[in-house]
Amino acid sequence: SRYNAMINLRKGLISREIFSSKEVFEEELEKVFTRSWLFVGHESQIPNPGDYFTSRMGAESVILARDKKKKVHVFLNSCRHRGMKVCQYDHGNTQLFTCPYHSWSYTTEGKLFGVPQFKSLYEGCLDKEDWSLIEVPKMEIYKGTVWASWDKDAPDFMTYLGDAKTHLDLALDARDGREGGSEVLFGVHKWIIPCNWKFAAENFLGDTYHNVSHRSVDLIGIGPSAEAGVKGRRDNELEKAQHVWVNFPGGHGVHSALMPENTEFVDTYRDNPVIAEYFRHCHEERKRRMGAERNRLVPFVGTIFPNVSFHGTQPRNLCVWHPHGPEATEAWRFFLVDADAPQEVKDFLRKYYMRYSGPAGMTEQDDMENWNYATAGSRGVIAKRYPYNYQQSLGKVQADHLMPGNVSTQVSEENPRQFYRRWRDYMNGADWNTLLGRHDQQPASFAE
Numbered sequence: 001s002r003y004n005a006m007i008n009l010r011k012g013l014i015s016r017e018i019f020s021s022k023e024v025f026e027e028e029l030e031k032v033f034t035r036s037w038l039f040v041g042h043e044s045q046i047p048n049p050g051d052y053f054t055s056r057m058g059a060e061s062v063i064l065a066r067d068k069k070k071k072v073h074v075f076l077n078s079c080r081h082r083g084m085k086v087c088q089y090d091h092g093n094t095q096l097f098t099c100p101y102h103s104w105s106y107t108t109e110g111k112l113f114g115v116p117q118f119k120s121l122y123e124g125c126l127d128k129e130d131w132s133l134i135e136v137p138k139m140e141i142y143k144g145t146v147w148a149s150w151d152k153d154a155p156d157f158m159t160y161l162g163d164a165k166t167h168l169d170l171a172l173d174a175r176d177g178r179e180g181g182s183e184v185l186f187g188v189h190k191w192i193i194p195c196n197w198k199f200a201a202e203n204f205l206g207d208t209y210h211n212v213s214h215r216s217v218d219l220i221g222i223g224p225s226a227e228a229g230v231k232g233r234r235d236n237e238l239e240k241a242q243h244v245w246v247n248f249p250g251g252h253g254v255h256s257a258l259m260p261e262n263t264e265f266v267d268t269y270r271d272n273p274v275i276a277e278y279f280r281h282c283h284e285e286r287k288r289r290m291g292a293e294r295n296r297l298v299p300f301v302g303t304i305f306p307n308v309s310f311h312g313t314q315p316r317n318l319c320v321w322h323p324h325g326p327e328a329t330e331a332w333r334f335f336l337v338d339a340d341a342p343q344e345v346k347d348f349l350r351k352y353y354m355r356y357s358g359p360a361g362m363t364e365q366d367d368m369e370n371w372n373y374a375t376a377g378s379r380g381v382i383a384k385r386y387p388y389n390y391q392q393s394l395g396k397v398q399a400d401h402l403m404p405g406n407v408s409t410q411v412s413e414e415n416p417r418q419f420y421r422r423w424r425d426y427m428n429g430a431d432w433n434t435l436l437g438r439h440d441q442q443p444a445s446f447a448e
């Protein structure tokens with residue numbers, strides 16, 4: 001297929017075409033975004049009956065809603081009459097979704113409820129039962145996060161996630177090691193970046209190589225290694241840690257680290273005793289609950305195929321890279337905190353998150369600058385004739401590491417190679433066994 005020619009894994013070459021072609025973009029909406037599991041939102045955003053949050057799946061608007069009986073639904077935000085958005089707001093609470101065009105209304109279960117002048121105009125022609133809002137065939141809630149797929153044949157979400165679960169869990173679980181127990185801080189950061197969505201997804205697969213881009217924030221002590229504020233002993237601990245870049249059959253990839261044994265709590269919140277005490281308590285509790293060995297794993301970043309990334313430490317968040325066009329991506333950041341943390345801790349983290357991430361944060365600017373100008377520098381007639389280089393640590397996969405997944409203990413582009421191998425399979429219309437990597441004989445570096 002044309003995609004086999006665009007992605008040469010053995011040589012580590014990928015055509016620039018897949019980051020700029022309108023045709024490729026349209027095809028990936030159809031072949032990637034209608035099949036894979038996508039993150040829609042978090043239960044904590046819709047705690048009460050009638051609550052809704054307007055989200056996106058691929059390029060389409062969807063409504064995440066909790067009905068009267070507290071059941072969660074994901075609907076396409078499109079009226080069955082002429083397709084108008086039935087929900088115009090980012091979030092809220094309602095009894096009915098009333099279409100602003102001709103006023104058809106739908107219940108929070110998605111049923112068509114009201115049709116103006118029904119008796120005189122539609123009686124005998126329109127069966128309301130047949131015209132509910134379009135609902136996703138597959139939806140699952142995992143530790144508060146809501147995921148959905150348009151493919152009724154998609155495997156369950158846990159199968160899809162595979163061993164990437166261990167890493168994502170550490171972002172979703174409470175800091176003291178309790179399962180779940182997180183909430184999204186009110187307000188989702190949203191902004192549009194002039195680049196292809198895969199630039200961002202790939203960066204979060206574990207592109208540690210780009211750390212030079214963030215040198216300025218590291219120098220002033222708000223980089224990720226400084227946890228939430230002060231540069232210090234944490235950096236030394238991280239230097240002693242074993243860093244791993246791991247990819248998984250489903251196309252997911254992470255950069256995590258195994259901290260030295262018996263790592264003590266590192267107080268990076270020295271200027272605020274309440275915050276310091278909270279995190280010290282979490283550290284001890286976590287060790288008690290998980291055991292010293294499991295407590296060693298620290299996840300930095302990861303991407304769950306195709307477009308959901310996360311930061312596992314601080315700033316702890318999920319980011320979704322919504323495709324808008326071949327050269328436009330809408331980034332959404334959901335910041336996570338422990339639901340039962342003291343308000344002072346939540347307030348502190350909110351400020352830290354804003355300072356670090358998002359459109360007004362100091363770190364995100366560096367990445368956006370790169371993706372923006374890399375896109376601009378790649379679209380020219382001549383530029384497009386030359387592939388991108390993905391040869392970093394080619395063939396240096398260390399598959400016998402104790403940790404599940406294909407593990408590299410040195411900075412590596414094996415994670416993106418695996419990501420694009422799966423992307424190519426989706427684009428080739430492969431079956432689910434292939435998409436789950438069940439036919440993979442070897443790591444991506446050695447694959448055709």
Ligand code: FES
Pocket residue numbers: 079080081082083084099100101102103104
């Ligand atoms: Fe919704 Fe006509 S488009 S009622």
